[in-house]
Amino acid sequence: MRSAFYITVDDRYLGIGQAQARRLHALWGIDVHVFVEGEGGKFRDENGRDGVFLHRNLMDDLIPQGLPATESWPRIVYGRIFAPYLLPQYDRLIYLDADIFPMVRADELLGLALPGGLAAVQDAASIGSAPRSAGGLDRAAWLRSIGVQGARYFNAGVMMLDRQAWASVDFGAELLAFMTRYGDAAHTQDQDFLNCYFQGRWTEISPRFNFQKAHFNYGYEQVFPPVFLHFSSFEKPWLQEAAPDTVHGQFFRPYQQMMGAAGVDYRQYLRPRRQSVMRRLRGGMRKWLTQRGIRTGKERRQWQEWRQKSDALYQGFRDDAAAGRYRDMDFLLDRRPEPELSFDGSYLRRSLDVSFDPVQ
Known part of the structure; x- marks a missing residue:
């Protein structure tokens, strides 16, 4: 069975995608398609220097016109649905968002059965609640509003798919039909569509394979050692150096090294931190008070939100363990992790207790 990774990016993320692709090939030893x-014309790389194939503007005719897009959810995201049509030489394809750091190789992923044609990881941000974009709906009502009748919802940042089964579906027509019916409620458009289309049929795998930002503060990296670390928020570790006791600060240098190994100048991706003087002053004052044992309202609210999410994750993972939901592993969770967190004046934060494989 022949397998490959694929990544879809626009020109803004091209260097990030190339660096990620080089690391993936070095770790896994299988083809990676970017x-x-x-801008520019169509280009198809048939040779794949060092196992990485770069293709330009091949999906414009595949992705339907008129699909909703925003700056944070651009048209290119739909490419993860349509790129598999262009890769008929493979049996299995693994899609990764470009903001994922490949940590280690895990060959058992490639051998998993896919009776429904797709494997993915539950979306961590929506465990126990609906996303903020749902406008105050409870979780069940939000899922119904996008056509999902069950309780499981996956994050499409990592997907493994059966390419032949995928290619048999007219996803252009299916996607347009979904948008006609549910488009007003769909805010993570193609992810909501995929959850609706594959509901009850997708194979669930553990957070090892998509360890998301919403997992970071809760201590589960020892239960689910990350294979793919997903920076699934507006914060990206390559943008600016952050405090070393945050995950973004922890991975600032590894991203520089990954880009350097791929011949990408990391400096083109650096961005100044945009924060008003007043906000910095207020954050500094709250941190100063915290260091003296005085909790401000902001910090109390942060801890309250953390406890609510911690409860939801713990109960959710216990239920998953009891039900044996993860196809790749069995696990026990007899106690809640108790990670150490600090308050930086704005947010609770910690670094992860993880390691990753070095590559040349």
């Missing part, structure tokens, strides 16, 4: 949509 699809970039942007």
Whole structure:
């Protein structure tokens, strides 16, 4: 069975995608395809130097026109649905978002059965609640609003799919039909569509394979050692150096090294931290008070939100363990993790207790 990774990016993320692809190939030893949509003409790399194939503007005719897109959810995200049509030489394809750091190789992923054609990881941000974009709906009502009748909802940042089964579906027509019916409620558009289309049929795998930002503060990296670390928020570790006791600060240098190994100049991706003087002053004052044992309202609210999410994750993972939901592993969870967190004046934070494989 022949397998490959694929990544879809626009020109803004091209260097990030190339660096990620080089690391993936070095770790896993299988082909990696980078699809970039942007300026310039069509290009198809048939040779794949060092196992990485770069393709440009091959999906414009595949992705239907008129699909909703925003700056934070651009048109290129739909490419993860349509790129598999262009890779008929493979049996299995693994899609990764470009903001994922490949940590280690885990060959058992490639051998998993896919009776429904797709494997993915539950979306961590929506465990126990609906996303903020749902406008105050409870979780069950939010899922119904996007056509999902069950309780499981996956994050599409990592997906393994059966390419032949995928290619048999007219996803253009299916996606347009979904948008006609549910588009007003769909805010993570193609992810909501995929959850609706594959409901009751997707194979669930553990957070090892998509360890998301919403997992970071809760201590589960020892239960689910990350294979793919997903920076699934507006904060990205390559943008600016952060405090070393945050995950973004922890991975600032590894991202520089990964880009350097791929011949990408990391400096083109650096961005100044945008924060008003007043906000910095207020954050500094709250941190100063915390260091003296005085908790401000902001910190109390942060801890309250953390406890609510911690309760939801713990109960959710216990239920998953009891039900044996994860196809790749069995696990026990007899106590809640108790990670050490600090308050930086704005947010609770910690670094992860993880390691990753070095590659040349």
